[in-house]
Amino acid sequence: MAYSVPRKFPTTIVGSYPKMPQALEAIKKRKSGEISEEEFKEIVKPAIREVVEDYLWAGVDIISDGEQAREDMVVYFAERMRGYSIGDWVRVFDNEYFRKPIVIGRVEWISPMTLDHWLYTTSISQDRPVKGILTGPYTMMEWSFDLYYRDRRELIIDLAKVIRREVEELIKAGAQYIQVDEPALSTRPWREDAELLKEALDIIFKGLEAKRIIHICFGRLERIIPYILDYPVDQFDLEMKNSNFRLLPYLKEYGFNKELAFGVVDVHSFQVESIREIEEAIDTVMRADIVNPEKAYVKPDCGLKRLPRDIARAKLKNMVEAARRAREKY
Amino acid sequence: MRVWGSVLGGYARSRFVRRVLRDFERGLVAFGDLERSIVEASSVIIGAQVSAGLAYVVDGLLDWHDIFRSFVSSWRNVTPTGLLRYFDNNFFYRIPLFTGEPEATRLVWPPRVKLYSRLSEPSGFKVVIPGPFTFTSMSINASKASFGELASSIARLLESEVRAAVESGASMIQIDEPILSDPDIKKDDAIMAVELINSIIRDIKGVKTILSVYFDVPSSSVYEVLLNSRVDCLSLDIIDAPKRALDLILGRGFGGHCGVLGLINARTIYDDDISRLEDIFGSIIKGYSGEEIGLTTSTWLDLIPYDYSLRKTKLLGLLVERIARSFNLEHVWRVS
Ligand SMILES: [Zn+2]
Numbered sequence: 001m002a003y004s005v006p007r008k009f010p011t012t013i014v015g016s017y018p019k020m021p022q023a024l025e026a027i028k029k030r031k032s033g034e035i036s037e038e039e040f041k042e043i044v045k046p047a048i049r050e051v052v053e054d055y056l057w058a059g060v061d062i063i064s065d066g067e068q069a070r071e072d073m074v075v076y077f078a079e080r081m082r083g084y085s086i087g088d089w090v091r092v093f094d095n096e097y098f099r100k101p102i103v104i105g106r107v108e109w110i111s112p113m114t115l116d117h118w119l120y121t122t123s124i125s126q127d128r129p130v131k132g133i134l135t136g137p138y139t140m141m142e143w144s145f146d147l148y149y150r151d152r153r154e155l156i157i158d159l160a161k162v163i164r165r166e167v168e169e170l171i172k173a174g175a176q177y178i179q180v181d182e183p184a185l186s187t188r189p190w191r192e193d194a195e196l197l198k199e200a201l202d203i204i205f206k207g208l209e210a211k212r213i214i215h216i217c218f219g220r221l222e223r224i225i226p227y228i229l230d231y232p233v234d235q236f237d238l239e240m241k242n243s244n245f246r247l248l249p250y251l252k253e254y255g256f257n258k259e260l261a262f263g264v265v266d267v268h269s270f271q272v273e274s275i276r277e278i279e280e281a282i283d284t285v286m287r288a289d290i291v292n293p294e295k296a297y298v299k300p301d302c303g304l305k306r307l308p309r310d311i312a313r314a315k316l317k318n319m320v321e322a323a324r325r326a327r328e329k330y
Numbered sequence: 331m332r333v334w335g336s337v338l339g340g341y342a343r344s345r346f347v348r349r350v351l352r353d354f355e356r357g358l359v360a361f362g363d364l365e366r367s368i369v370e371a372s373s374v375i376i377g378a379q380v381s382a383g384l385a386y387v388v389d390g391l392l393d394w395h396d397i398f399r400s401f402v403s404s405w406r407n408v409t410p411t412g413l414l415r416y417f418d419n420n421f422f423y424r425i426p427l428f429t430g431e432p433e434a435t436r437l438v439w440p441p442r443v444k445l446y447s448r449l450s451e452p453s454g455f456k457v458v459i460p461g462p463f464t465f466t467s468m469s470i471n472a473s474k475a476s477f478g479e480l481a482s483s484i485a486r487l488l489e490s491e492v493r494a495a496v497e498s499g500a501s502m503i504q505i506d507e508p509i510l511s512d513p514d515i516k517k518d519d520a521i522m523a524v525e526l527i528n529s530i531i532r533d534i535k536g537v538k539t540i541l542s543v544y545f546d547v548p549s550s551s552v553y554e555v556l557l558n559s560r561v562d563c564l565s566l567d568i569i570d571a572p573k574r575a576l577d578l579i580l581g582r583g584f585g586g587h588c589g590v591l592g593l594i595n596a597r598t599i600y601d602d603d604i605s606r607l608e609d610i611f612g613s614i615i616k617g618y619s620g621e622e623i624g625l626t627t628s629t630w631l632d633l634i635p636y637d638y639s640l641r642k643t644k645l646l647g648l649l650v651e652r653i654a655r656s657f658n659l660e661h662v663w664r665v666s
Contacts, residue, residue, distance in 0.1 A: 088635030091343070093413050093422040094395045095351045100420075100635070102599070143420050145599045145634075187418035218415070223513065268412070 003061075003127035008293035008330060009282070009323040010061045011316075012261060014215055014237065015133040015181065016073075016303030017054070017066030018312050020047035027071045041116050044069045048117060052124050054309070058316035062129050062177060065121040067303065072098055073135045073181065074143045076113075081162050083107035087145060101144040107158045109165035118170055131177040132170035134163050136214070137200040138193070139184035153196060160200035171210050179213040179237065180204060183302075185228075186219025194227035205232045213237050213261070217302045222250045235259035239301035241266045241273075241281060248288040260291045263301030264322070265315045270307065272314040278322035286330060293330040298323040332622040334662040335384040335650035338542065338565070338592065339458045339506065339630035340391035342639040347371045347392050368393050369445065376449050378640050382647025383663040386456040386502045386538075389446040391632075396423035397460045397506065398468070405432040405487065411470065417508060417545045419597075419633055426469040431483050439491050443498035454501025454665035459488050461507035461541070462530070463523035468509065478522065485526040492530055496537050501665050504540040504565070505530065508629075510556065511546035511567070520548075520555035528560045538562045544592055544629045547574040550582065557585030565590035567628045570597075572610060579614055589614070590624035594646045596631050599638040602645050604652055611653050622662070625650050 019027075023044050030040040051066030070076040078084040078101035085104045089097040114132065121130045137159035141152060149155040167178050185197060205212045214231060217239035221228075225247070228236075236256075240247060240263045251260070264281040265273045273281075282298060285291075298319060304312040343351070350367040353359040359367075375390035394400050396416065402408050402424075410424035439457050447455035462485040471480050492503050505527050510520060531539045541559050544567035548556065556564060564587045568575040579589070591614065593607045615623070627646060631639035654661035 088637065089345075089348065090635055091421060091632065093424070095343075095348060095355065097348065147600050150600060184418075184420075187415065220514070 003129070005061045005129065006323075006327060008327045009296055009298050011059070011320050011323045012062035012131070012297050012299045013055070013060055013064055013316070014217075014300060014303045015064045015067050015131065015179065016070070016305035017051045017064070017068070018305060018307055018309040020050050020068060020309075023047035023068040027069070031071075040069070044117065045120055048121055049124060052121060054313045055316065056126060056128070058313060059320040060128075060316055062131060063121070063125055064131050064133055065117040067133070067305070069117055074140055075099065075101055077135050077140060078144060080110065080113040081107055082110050083148070083158075084144070103144060103146040103148045103155060105148055107155070107162055109162045112169045113166055115166075115169050115173060118175060119173060122174070129176050131179050131213070132167065132175040133179045133181065134166055136180040136182040136185075136197070137163055137204070138197045139182050142184040142188070153199075156196055156200045157203065160203040164204045167204060167208065171208065175210060177211045177213060178205075178208065179215055181215045183215075183217050185216050185224070186221045189220040189223040191224065191227050194224040198228070198231055201231050201233065211235060215302075217263075218242070222247055225250045225254050229254055229256060229258075233258065235261055235297065237261035237297070237299065239263045240285070241301050242268060245281070245284050245288075248285065248290065251290050252288055256290050259295040259297060260285070261297035261299050264298055265300045265319055267300055267302045267304055267307060270311055272311055273318060275318045275322045275325070278319055279325055282322060282326045293326070298326070331620070331659050332662050333625065333650060333654050333657075333659040334386065334622065335382070335625045335646050336386035336456060336502070336590075337379060337384065337388055337631055337643060337646060338544065338596065338627045339388060339397075339504075340394060340632040341375050341388075341630075342632050342634060342636040343392055344371055344636045351393075372446060373449055375640075376446060378643050380450065380453050382643050383650060383661070384643070384647060385453055385662045385665050387450045387453045388456050388458060389442055391458070391630075398423065398426050398465060400438045401460070401465075401487070402426045404436050404438050405434055406430075407473070408432050408469070414468075421633060423468070426465070428469055428471050428473045428480055430473045431475060431480075432487060434487050434490065437491055437494050439495040439500070440498040443495050443500045447499040447501070452664035455499065456502040456504055457492065457495045457500045458504045458506060459491060461505045461523060462488060462526040463519065464507045464509040481522065481526055482529075485529050489530045489532075492534060496534055500537060502538045502540065503531065503534065504542050505561070506542045506544070508543060508545050510543045510552055511548050513546075513549060515549070515552050517551050517555060520552040524555055524559045531560060540565050540590060540624075542590070543567065545570065547571050547578055550578060553578055553582055557582065557587070559587075561587065563588040563590050563624060565592065565624070565626060567592040568610065569593055569595045569602075569607075569628045576610070576613060580617060583617065584620065586620075588620045588622050588624065589618065590626050592626050592628040594625075594627045594642055594649060596627040596629045596642060597633050599634050599641075601641070602649070604645070604649055607649055608653060608656055612657070615657060623659075625653065
């Protein structure tokens with residue numbers, strides 16, 4: 001029997017989850033050329049199984065593969081589409097570096113990049129829906145170097161076409177929730193950037209038979225809210241707990257009328273929010289009178305990848321219980 | 331009119347430097363060996379700038395993990411804590427946590443100046459410090475002091491850095507206030523920032539001082555305040571948002587300061603279009619009345635790979651030469 005997602009306050013995740021040791025090992029082996037892409041996909045699966053077990057234990061309604069195969073949200077896709085070369089080392093912090101990808105030719109879709117693990121996750125999710133999650137074109141563009149296009153619009157449009165193709169694969173396979181992650185957008189909160197992304201999202205989401213979601217987090221979102229609210233999506237998935245729900249009055253002011261997935265646990269804090277604290281977070285959003293419980297999704301601020309696994313699990317468990325109580329209250 | 335070039339700040343680390351830093355962290359390399367390696371690598375970077383004909387050079391700041399860290403590690407009552415995104419970059423700095431009034435246990439710049447200024451000849455050696463307003467705004471203040479009091483304490487420590495750096499032979503002092511480009515910055519913030527900067531350079535004579543704002547263009551009301559600063563030069567990031575930058579400069583000028591134009595894009599790796607940059611320069615120079623003008627990179631060169639940071643250095647040198655020739659300006663390429 002199909003799993004039925006609660007009508008009010010469904011719970012979900014943004015996507016990433018702490019990396020299991022098997023996944024770290026697999027990423028290392030693939031990088032050193034010890035294993036092929038096909039072998040890589042296989043040996044990441046036990047890690048995905050562990051993530052899914054945590055989600056099911058916590059009781060999350062709409063889940064993900066925990067992005068166990070993704071060493072980095074941009075590098076993962078850059079390595080799997082045409083047009084990118086693995087870049088040289090650029091510092092991320094302290095003495096830590098990542099190979100910032102470089103666009104050196106026309107970007108093109110080659111073969112499914114996320115489908116295998118979406119299918120695998122779906123096969124073990126006990127019928128809970130699994131989100132198809134893709135790094136958005138704006139973030140792909142901003143967090144890589146470009147030596148080919150030298151024109152942001154041309155590049156983002158071609159990236160959008162690649163992502164669109166991947167989305168079609170996921171939908172053909174039965175995905176009902178498609179999420180595009182755009183963390184880079186809030187770091188450059190300018191109207192022209194917001195409008196550039198809108199054009200790209202039109203390509204990605206046009207005529208799709210699935211729930212269309214955009215995840216944006218941190219930064220100065222309030223500055224571009226007027227330019228993003230008409231994005232062709234059904235749901236905005238936003239960080240809120242970390243910024244103390246600062247966005248709510250802006251959403252109200254600009255007449256937010258989509259579904260709202262709002263962060264109720266802080267992914268930067270190792271402190272596990274109590275059920276009570278999360279209930280209060282939900283109350284805060286409901287008091288703002290922006291969405292009704294049927295359009296309110298409860299979730300962490302962002303991906304959980306930087307947390308220790310036991311803390312990530314505990315946060316999800318409390319989140320699910322708080323959502324259950326909210327269903328009784330509202 | 332004279333024109334000169336200078337890279338804005340720190341450089342990317344070569345594979346050699348990354349490795350030696352990592353080995354040092356793992357206890358495999360002694361501090362003396364680490365220092366020697368950094369000096370060798372910095373000499374290469376200084377050489378690249380000198381041979382590109384840049385009048386003022388930096389040492390590359392290769393051992394700095396972020397703009398605040400060297401100061402944080404040299405002061406009492408402040409420690410580096412969690413990571414936070416550094417402006418709109420995919421780079422993270424450690425937030426300084428102030429638990430009391432900061433006190434210096436040693437000076438960051440004077441030993442560097444003594445060592446590197448000799449290697450920099452005939453160019454002048456540039457010292458770069460974070461401005462007190464950016465420093466305070468991007469820190470956590472868990473001390474009993476107010477924001478303004480903490481900022482003043484930081485300014486006092488930076489003032490002694492700068493004074494000792496000048497005595498040690500620095501030719502140029504650059505104070506970085508990137509946060510002043512943030513659209514949320516108010517006029518009062520800018521007034522405080524400028525007062526603090528003025529207090530740092532009050533007694534500095536015989537060297538050029540620069541206030542540098544980058545990652546974006548300040549709002550016009552903030553810029554208006556910056557024009558009252560007592561620094562010699564105002565440095566702006568032109569190429570990140572050329573239209574906004576030009577509107578600002580053509581509308582307000584540099585208020586009698588020498589302008590320093592961030593024209594070489596330090597966040598992309600393609601070769602900058604020198605002709606386009608000449609056009610931008612041409613539109614600025616028309617209404618410019620100063621006796622000298624500087625050209626620089628849009629930000630530090632530490633956000634791109636090492637080889638490209640060297641490439642951009644060369645491009646900056648080329649740009650200065652091209653502009654000097656096209657606009658018939660005197661090209662300053664040596665200071666000492
Ligand atoms: Zn996020």
